[in-house]
Amino acid sequence: MLTRCRIGIKERNIIRSIYCHYDGYPEHTGQILYEMKTSETLILVLNGDIKRLNTDLSTLKFDDFDPVTDDFLIHDSPAKFFKCCRDCWADWGYFLDLDYRNVEYINKPIWFCRNPWEKTKPRPLWQFVNIHTTIRSPKKTA
Numbered sequence: 001m002l003t004r005c006r007i008g009i010k011e012r013n014i015i016r017s018i019y020c021h022y023d024g025y026p027e028h029t030g031q032i033l034y035e036m037k038t039s040e041t042l043i044l045v046l047n048g049d050i051k052r053l054n055t056d057l058s059t060l061k062f063d064d065f066d067p068v069t070d071d072f073l074i075h076d077s078p079a080k081f082f083k084c085c086r087d088c089w090a091d092w093g094y095f096l097d098l099d100y101r102n103v104e105y106i107n108k109p110i111w112f113c114r115n116p117w118e119k120t121k122p123r124p125l126w127q128f129v130n131i132h133t134t135i136r137s138p139k140k141t142a
Contacts, residue, residue, distance in 0.1 A: 005029055006085045007053070008075070008095035009045050015075040015095050017084065018045050022052040024092045026113060026128035029053045033094055033111055034125050041096050045072055078112075078122060085116035092116070094125065 005024025008017030023029055032053050033041070040057055044050070048071045051061045075081040078095070085093040093116050098109045111125035 003092070004088065004090040005092040005094060006081070006088065006090050007033065007041075007045065008081055008093070009041060009098060010078070010081075010095045011098040013077065013099070015078065015081045016045050016072045017075065017081060017093075017095070018047075018072050019049040019088055019090070020053055021050070024053075024090065026092065026125070029092070030094065030111075030113060030125055030128050033096070038096065038098070038109060048072060082114060082116040082122075090116060093122075095122075 003024040005020045006017045008015040112122035113125045114122040
């Protein structure tokens with residue numbers, strides 16, 4: 001399904017981002033990003049634009065959808081990141097905030113997500129995806 005998105009990493013208020021052409025909705029790309037390690041995310045963003053995100057980074061197809069840039073774009077604020085999302089007609093924008101640490105989540109960086117066409121603040125990604133999909137339901141006992 002053609003649901004475009006941008007995926008970024010925010011550090012010291014600078015966001016480096018890439019474009020993803022297919023399946024950018026939270027139930028697919030958001031879920032994969034949420035479960036991804038920080039080091040995998042860095043590798044993903046530093047390699048440039050992709051057609052579709054999947055769980056196996058070694059099988060990703062990297063593409064240059066933007067003839068002006070070969071790799072990632074740099075934005076000096078979240079507002080400019082979401083403006084770039086709108087400029088490339090992305091339906092979703094995701095960024096991993098390496099500066100934001102949440103004590104409730106064992107001091108891990110938090111993913112933020114927003115539909116760039118809505119005038120809302122970015123929200124934590126876990127509000128958009130089912131974070132318990134990998135946990136099996138308890139077995140019923142007779």
